[in-house]
Amino acid sequence: MNCLDPESNYALFLEIARLHYLKTHRSFQKRDVYPGQPPLLFALYKNDGQSQAELARSLKMKAPTVTIMLKRMEKAGVVKRVQDETDQRVVRVYLTEYGRKLCKSIYKEIQCIEERMFSRLSNEEKNILNRLFKRIRDNLKESIEANKR
Known part of the structure; x- marks a missing residue:
């Protein structure tokens, strides 16, 4: 995709x-x-x-x-x-x-x-999504920091 x-x-x-x-x-x-x-x-x-x-x-x-x-x-x-x-x-x-x-x-x-x-997500799905959002955020932060150097 x-x-x-x-x-x-x-x-x-x-x-x-x-x-x-x-x-x-x-x-x-x-x-x-x-x-x-x-x-x-x-x-x-x-x-x-x-x-x-x-x-x-x-x-x-x-x-x-x-x-x-x-x-x-x-x-x-x-x-x-x-x-x-x-x-x-x-x-x-x-x-x-x-x-x-x-x-x-x-x-x-x-x-x-x-x-x-998030109303139609289970607690487990919300937890998974939260972990994925944090990983995406961290990936972007790392990319931005790497470009500063």
Whole structure:
């Protein structure tokens, strides 16, 4: 089976990724959340008050990208940025009360999507799929690391 065959693993993986994106994008859009924002929300929910630089590092994003996202989220009342009291060069980011509620709502929605995605799989099949996903991820990581050298 070659990768151009619509039933190939590669083509099916791309289709699944596209369908997942559409489903999450529509769901997030109803809440005025953009696709890249949930990881940032979850990072703050787990560890509120991170600096913009810390967020960029932990999310593996460029600092200007995080700044643009935060401006949009601050305007929507999801986060607030506060200058650090001890180091005026550092800006800390905090979820607002609305941001915390939004984060919980998005988390529940993601759980529903995940439940739907895997609803017809047995526990054994889910475990096998998880191992296969990890192997695929590791293969890609190794390939990327090898290309850096």
